[in-house]
Amino acid sequence: MIYNTGIIFSWISFALLIFLFFKNKDIYTEILVRVNLFIQIFLFCLLEIGLFLNDFSVSYIANYSAKSTPPLYKFASLWGSLDGSILLWNLCLSLFMYIYLKLYKDNSSDLDIKIFSLIMIFFVGYTVFSSSPFAGCIELAVVGCSNSTILPFQELVISNIGRGPNPLLQNHPLMAIHPPMLYVGYVGMTMPFVAATSRLYSKSDDTNAWVEVAEKTTYIPWLFLTIGITLGAAWSYEVLGWGGYWAWDPVENVSFIPWLLATAFLHSAKIQKSQNTLLNWNYILVGLMFLSTIFGTFVTRSGVLISVHAFSNGNIGTYLLFGMLFFGFIFIFIGSKNIEYFSKSKKIENWFGKSGFFVYNNIFLFSSALVVFIGTIFPLIYETLYSRQITIGRSYYDILVGPLLLILLGLMIFSVKLPIKNINIEKWVEENNILINSSLILSIFILFYLNNSYILIFTVIISVLLIVITFNNFYKNFRNKKTNTSYWTGQIAHLGIGIFALGIIFNVSQSYSTEKEINSFEEFSFNNQTFFVYDSIEESLPEKNIIKLPISNGSNTKFTSLNIFKNSSQQAISSPAVFRTFLNDIYITVKFIDENSYKLIVRNNYGIFIMWIGLFISSISFLPRLRKYEK
Amino acid sequence: MKNKYLTIFLLVLLMILPSIFPDNESRYEEWSKSLLCPVCQGETIYDSPSEYADDMGAILLEQINNGMTDDEIYSFWVSRYGERIITNPINQNLEILIIPLVLISIFILLFVRKLYAKK
Numbered sequence: 009m010i011y012n013t014g015i016i017f018s019w020i021s022f023a024l025l026i027f028l029f030f031k032n033k034d035i036y037t038e039i040l041v042r043v044n045l046f047i048q049i050f051l052f053c054l055l056e057i058g059l060f061l062n063d064f065s066v067s068y069i070a071n072y073s074a075k076s077t078p079p080l081y082k083f084a085s086l087w088g089s090l091d092g093s094i095l096l097w098n099l100c101l102s103l104f105m106y107i108y109l110k111l112y113k114d115n116s117s118d119l120d121i122k123i124f125s126l127i128m129i130f131f132v133g134y135t136v137f138s139s140s141p142f143a144g145c146i147e148l149a150v151v152g153c154s155n156s157t158i159l160p161f162q163e164l165v166i167s168n169i170g171r172g173p174n175p176l177l178q179n180h181p182l183m184a185i186h187p188p189m190l191y192v193g194y195v196g197m198t199m200p201f202v203a204a205t206s207r208l209y210s211k212s213d214d215t216n217a218w219v220e221v222a223e224k225t226t227y228i229p230w231l232f233l234t235i236g237i238t239l240g241a242a243w244s245y246e247v248l249g250w251g252g253y254w255a256w257d258p259v260e261n262v263s264f265i266p267w268l269l270a271t272a273f274l275h276s277a278k279i280q281k282s283q284n285t286l287l288n289w290n291y292i293l294v295g296l297m298f299l300s301t302i303f304g305t306f307v308t309r310s311g312v313l314i315s316v317h318a319f320s321n322g323n324i325g326t327y328l329l330f331g332m333l334f335f336g337f338i339f340i341f342i343g344s345k346n347i348e349y350f351s352k353s354k355k356i357e358n359w360f361g362k363s364g365f366f367v368y369n370n371i372f373l374f375s376s377a378l379v380v381f382i383g384t385i386f387p388l389i390y391e392t393l394y395s396r397q398i399t400i401g402r403s404y405y406d407i408l409v410g411p412l413l414l415i416l417l418g419l420m421i422f423s424v425k426l427p428i429k430n431i432n433i434e435k436w437v438e439e440n441n442i443l444i445n446s447s448l449i450l451s452i453f454i455l456f457y458l459n460n461s462y463i464l465i466f467t468v469i470i471s472v473l474l475i476v477i478t479f480n481n482f483y484k485n486f487r488n489k490k491t492n493t494s495y496w497t498g499q500i501a502h503l504g505i506g507i508f509a510l511g512i513i514f515n516v517s518q519s520y521s522t523e524k525e526i527n528s529f530e531e532f533s534f535n536n537q538t539f540f541v542y543d544s545i546e547e548s549l550p551e552k553n554i555i556k557l558p559i560s561n562g563s564n565t566k567f568t569s570l571n572i573f574k575n576s577s578q579q580a581i582s583s584p585a586v587f588r589t590f591l592n593d594i595y596i597t598v599k600f601i602d603e604n605s606y607k608l609i610v611r612n613n614y615g616i617f618i619m620w621i622g623l624f625i626s627s628i629s630f631l632p633r634l635r636k637y638e639k
Numbered sequence: 640m641k642n643k644y645l646t647i648f649l650l651v652l653l654m655i656l657p658s659i660f661p662d663n664e665s666r667y668e669e670w671s672k673s674l675l676c677p678v679c680q681g682e683t684i685y686d687s688p689s690e691y692a693d694d695m696g697a698i699l700l701e702q703i704n705n706g707m708t709d710d711e712i713y714s715f716w717v718s719r720y721g722e723r724i725i726t727n728p729i730n731q732n733l734e735i736l737i738i739p740l741v742l743i744s745i746f747i748l749l750f751v752r753k754l755y756a757k758k
Contacts, residue, residue, distance in 0.1 A: 252686055285754070355756035371750055375743045382739045399675050400735070401683065401726025408739055441642040448649035455653065465653050520668075521685075582688055599688045609688060 010058040014142025067156035074172035076550035081178040091141035100195035120206035175573040189236030196229025201298035223277035249582040249597040262304030272373035288350035360430035474506035496632035508622025514615025521611035673727035
């Protein structure tokens with residue numbers, strides 16, 4: 009039932025999009041976009057219903073859900089693997105198409121909706137022709153389903169119990185939020201692409217209207233991407249017991265690349281609007297933003313790279329590669345039609361004025377994206393060219409991305425309210441002398457506390473200076489009604505990043521860890537504190553066994569736990585006990601348990617809370633923008 | 640401008656701090672952060688809580704306590720698990736660092752040249 013309806017409605021949706029692409033009459037557009045959105049919502053609900061009814065005749069449900077899966081994770085199973093996540097992708101796309109139609113539609117032409125529907129045809133096409141989340145099961149595996157059909161009305165076999173979602177994905181409710189946030193961010197990057205290509209294709213004048221729409225449509229996905237990445241970091245640190253928040257894992261990288269590009273674009277779009285420069289560069293950025301999201305999906309979903317996030321392979325790799333080439337071609341074609349317009353882009357005269365600093369910002373953000381991209385595909389290149397398997401780890405990024413981000417941090421000190429003309433650095437230093445000196449004194453205090461190295465010193469000085477200067481800007485301009493919203497958005501975001509950078513520096517320079525072997529009712533000391541370990545408590549849920557170990561530091565008792573999932577061959581997942589103070593976390597995870605003796609990893613992680621504060625401040629930088637809509 | 644001298648003094652003070660308080664990451668920590676745990680998904684043995692990583696860590700600690708050189712440790716692990724196990728392949732393959740640096744430089748040069756206004 010679910011299987012037949014799902015497949016047939018996927019076909020209907022596909023046919024409808026084809027029609028939307030080829031039709032000539034405007035009146036259909038409104039209706040078709042709505043019907044398309046409605047069908048995608050229907051398909052989403054249909055698969056959810058299937059998940060909750062445990063309809064194991066559907067291959068996807070048999071493989072990624074189980075009878076014992078708790079309701080919240082059943083709900084989240086929809087995007088727990090490849091085929092289902094494409095369904096969510098399609099839902100987001102149709103939602104964005106609707107939003108685009110309502111708010112940003114180019115009234116003079118229908119081309120934008122046509123390009124939009126072309127992109128949607130591409131993704132819906134995958135579920136119709138290649139691999140559908142509604143595919144029926146025709147051959148059983150020991151658990152779940154091993155072979156399926158994407159044709160309707162076939163004879164199906166039904167497995168008894170499902171395989172259940174990946175243990176990592178059913179450990180904490182954040183799982184239900186983190187991936188969809190990222191999807192919204194990813195899919196949303198389609199909007200600026202559509203806005204730029206369609207408006208430039210049918211352009212008759214020299215206005216920068218396209219960049220204005222592209223900027224507006226970038227902001228929302230950028231915000232979701234920021235929140236999604238932050239939640240991912242929080243999830244891996246606070247819940248998964250990995251002890252870290254960012255591992256330069258390929259999948260993390262490919263979410264970071266569009267973020268870096270979008271951040272660059274949000275800045276350079278401003279300079280195009282006010283100085284009429286960087287026209288061609290902005291077009292390139294918009295294109296790369298969109299292509300990098302497809303590239304990201306390609307890397308994570310094609311199984312070409314090993315990562316904590318990678319799941320399921322199949323033929324999606326070639327399909328996405330083809331898509332990248334196809335949309336890349338459209339992008340280049342429309343770009344080449346506008347060479348004359350792009351050549352009107354103004355050159356930069358004041359390299360130490362507003363436009364100069366925005367150019368630096370773009371240079372270093374783009375370079376960071378480039379380095380992350382190269383680091384991500386290096387193992388692939390080595391494998392194909394030399395049949396050598398290499399791993400690009402943290403040190404590569406520390407050496408290459410670290411300094412670039414440090415320069416960006418430095419640029420932020422001068423940011424936001426720069427004069428068009430060159431600034432006089434000497435005069436600037438004189439004017440802000442008190443602030444600079446107090447920042448340096450503050451830095452010395454902080455550095456007394458830290459293990460020292462030069463890169464550390466620079467980072468501390470720059471971030472402290474950034475924080476101090478930004479606070480001073482707040483103080484100076486708070487009552488000034490003339491300052492516009494983007495000024496405040498910028499200042500808040502930069503303040504958050506300054507605090508975040510300080511937190512990171514604390515974290516990488518100060519943290520250390522040790523291992524403790526200990527029995528029940530014994531105590532151990534760490535970082536001048538005494539911790540008491542109680543006896544473990546076993547809890548059995550339908551889908552997993554949890555072994556909880558209460559640990560007390562005298563005033564608080566927290567649990568670290570091992571989650572052992574039934575129906576899963578994967579290793580147990582440990583959750584940490586975190587004793588948090590402003591400066592440091594004592595972070596305890598249990599490694600293994602043998603009767604009444606335990607092996608614990610005890611970490612002293614510095615700066616995490618400061619980092620979260622910084623990220624939180626950056627994420628609420630959109631608040632001043634809301635003021636605009638109140639009027 | 641008295642303040643200027645204060646600024647310079649403070650900067651100098653900051654620059655000599657590392658010699659007063661040297662960084663002291665242990666060799667074990669450094670190595671365990673650059674060895675991949677082969678049965679985990681992309682985690683180093685420093686990060687991974689698995690037993691396998693634990694055993695590897697014990698061997699590594701013994702090697703360091705026995706005073707093996709970095710080269711010896713390197714060839715020990717690579718001969719058993721292949722190059723893939725080293726997450727820090729830069730020392731042996733300098734091109735990994737050079738290629739991105741060259742590409743960035745080309746990008747920056749082109750970018751600035753395109754935008755540079757001749758007066």
